[in-house]
Amino acid sequence: MAxxxxxxxxxxxxxxxxxxxxxxxxxxxxxxxxxFTGTWVPDQSYPLYDPYTCPFLQSEFTCQKxxxxxxxxxxxxxxxxxxxLLRLNGTDLLERLRGKSIMFVGDSLSLNQWQSLTCIxxxxxxxxxxxxxxxxxxxxxxxxxxxxxxxxxxxVYLADVVREDIGRVLKLDSVEGNSKLWKNIDVLIFxxxxxxxxxxxxxxxDYIEVDNKIIKDMDRMKAFERALTTWAAWVDTNVDPxxxxxxxxxxSPSHYNGSLWxxxxxxxxIGQKTPVAxxxxxxxxxxxxxxxxxxxxxxxxxxxxxxITTLSLLRKDGHPSIYGLSGWKDCSHWCLPGxxxxxNQILYNFLL
Numbered sequence: 001m002a003x004x005x006x007x008x009x010x011x012x013x014x015x016x017x018x019x020x021x022x023x024x025x026x027x028x029x030x031x032x033x034x035x036f037t038g039t040w041v042p043d044q045s046y047p048l049y050d051p052y053t054c055p056f057l058q059s060e061f062t063c064q065k066x067x068x069x070x071x072x073x074x075x076x077x078x079x080x081x082x083x084x085l086l087r088l089n090g091t092d093l094l095e096r097l098r099g100k101s102i103m104f105v106g107d108s109l110s111l112n113q114w115q116s117l118t119c120i121x122x123x124x125x126x127x128x129x130x131x132x133x134x135x136x137x138x139x140x141x142x143x144x145x146x147x148x149x150x151x152x153x154x155x156v157y158l159a160d161v162v163r164e165d166i167g168r169v170l171k172l173d174s175v176e177g178n179s180k181l182w183k184n185i186d187v188l189i190f191x192x193x194x195x196x197x198x199x200x201x202x203x204x205x206d207y208i209e210v211d212n213k214i215i216k217d218m219d220r221m222k223a224f225e226r227a228l229t230t231w232a233a234w235v236d237t238n239v240d241p242x243x244x245x246x247x248x249x250x251x252s253p254s255h256y257n258g259s260l261w262x263x264x265x266x267x268x269x270i271g272q273k274t275p276v277a278x279x280x281x282x283x284x285x286x287x288x289x290x291x292x293x294x295x296x297x298x299x300x301x302x303x304x305x306x307x308i309t310t311l312s313l314l315r316k317d318g319h320p321s322i323y324g325l326s327g328w329k330d331c332s333h334w335c336l337p338g339x340x341x342x343x344n345q346i347l348y349n350f351l352l
Contacts, residue, residue, distance in 0.1 A: 007035045007083035009350050035080045035346055036307040040275040040314055043077035047337030048088060048345075049123035054336075056132055056141075057119055060324045061112065063335035068323040070273050073335065078311055078342045081279065086352065088345040090124025094146045096351065097186075103138075103151040105158065105182065106191030109252045112333055113189070114139070114152040116340035117347075121150065138181055153181050156195040156204070159227040167206030169214065172226040175234050183238070189306070189347065190231065191249035193288050194332065196224045221291060228295040236300045247347065248296065250307045251288045254332040255316045259283075269331035272317040281313040304350055308343050315339045 051062055064071065078085065102117075104110040118141045122130065131142045139152040160177040161170050182188060195204070197220050207214050210226060239246055258266025260283025261276050276282075289309050296303055312318075318339040324330040334340050 005083050007080060007085055007349060009035075009352065034082060035085060035349065036311060037082075037279055038078055038080035038311065039277075039279050040076045040311075041079045042072075042075055044075055046077050046341075047074045048090075048341050049119050049337060051119070051337060053126065054119040054122060056122075057115055057336060058111075060320065060330070060333065061115060061336040061338075063320050063323040063338075066320070066323040068320075068335070072273055073315075073317045074337050076275060076315075078345070085345055085349050088120060088341075088348045090121045093348055093351070094121055094125065094143060094148055097146070097148045099147040100186040101149040101151060101184075102187040102189070103153055103182065103185045104189045104191070104249075105153045105155055105178075106189075106249065107154070107156040107194050108333060109194060110189070110191045110249065111152060111154070112252075112336070113191075113249060113340045113343050114141075114150065116336055116338075117344045118150055119336060120341065120344060121148075151185070153178070156192060157227055158190060158192045158231045161205050166214070168204065169207045169209050170205040170223075172208060172210045172223055173212075173230050174209075175231055179234050179238070182234075185244065187245045187247070187351070188239075189247040189249055191252075192227070193224070193251050193292075196220045196288075221287065224288065225291045225295065228292065232295050232299050232303075235303060239301050241302050245351070246301070246303045247350070248292070248303055248305050249343065250305055251286050251292060251309045252332075252334075253286060253309055253313045255313075255319060256331050257283075261316055266316075268321070268329060269316055269319040270321040270329065272319075272321075274317055276314040276316060278314075279310075281310060283313070285309055285313075306343060306346060306350075308346070311342065312339055 051057055051064055104114040121143065128143060128145045131144060133140050137154045141150045155178045157170060158175060158178065159170060159172050160174045161168055162177065207216060208218055208223060235246055255269040258264055262282045266272065286309065296305055318334050320330040320333055320335050322329060324333065
């Protein structure tokens with residue numbers, strides 16, 4: 001059996017190749033570039049950091065501090081089937097990003113990934129000074145010695161939500177308000193999905209505006225697709241790929257139904273201690289994945305999809321469950337250290 005080789009990362013270059021050369025390139029490198037098909041393997045050299053030495057880690061992600069008794073979930077490494085990922089070297093990443101800015105844009109799953117990356121980098125240079133500030137909807141973590149800004153813009157729909165006389169309006173055809181914050185950033189990682197089916201008191205809008213019409217509601221999957229299309233048009237029009245790298249964080253899954261991982265007795269992620277074995281998830285992919293890939297396929301500017309859905313689906317054990325926010329069963333977000341560290345490891349490999 002052949003030993004895995006180092007993964008080949010070339011997806012952001014694909015737009016440069018002619019339609020005639022592209023199939024040959026894909027055929028020759030497909031095995032080495034598929035970092036998203038693999039298995040979780042035990043590895044005692046993980047996690048990448050100690051949560052007790054990450055002072056800014058928010059309580060909803062600090063499962064160990066919140067009393068989770070098992071720590072097996074922190075000692076897994078993602079192993080692609082045909083290649084090996086480089087371990088995330090925080091000092092190396094800071095050097096590569098020296099003087100630059102990286103921004104996560106999205107909902108609380110972006111917060112999850114942003115917190116993961118700041119902990120990884122801080123643990124690599126624990127004595128290096130940093131500043132953590134917030135300006136409006138943007139949190140800014142600055143490693144002052146390196147001039148590196150790791151930022152988070154909370155924008156749960158990417159599309160604008162504007163307060164008007166009639167109430168709060170979700171404008172599916174506009175990112176004008178949000179996108180002002182995305183300019184002059186060197187690396188952008190976008191994400192949206194988890195808020196699209198919210199209703200009632202947790203829904204942060206009263207009306208939807210689409211095609212210059214105000215409506216009370218619409219099919220949420222179609223609304224999701226429309227907002228993504230608006231975001232994609234902004235990227236195609238405004239991003240210079242020679243200076244800006246754009247990523248989209250794939251659909252992060254939840255685990256509230258054990259029958260989807262062939263454990264019907266499990267009503268949620270509570271009590272789960274090990275990943276799903278193998279490389280495929282019995283319950284299949286969320287429909288949002290196909291919608292996202294469809295929009296990305298029509299874009300003219302290169303956007304790298306961090307296609308983390310399947311590898312995250314396998315981690316039914318990685319959620320806070322009852323060890324997150326008090327009184328809340330959380331099978332949507334992720335413990336830190338945990339699965340988002342792997343999302344960032346893959347991001348690191350792409351950035352190399």
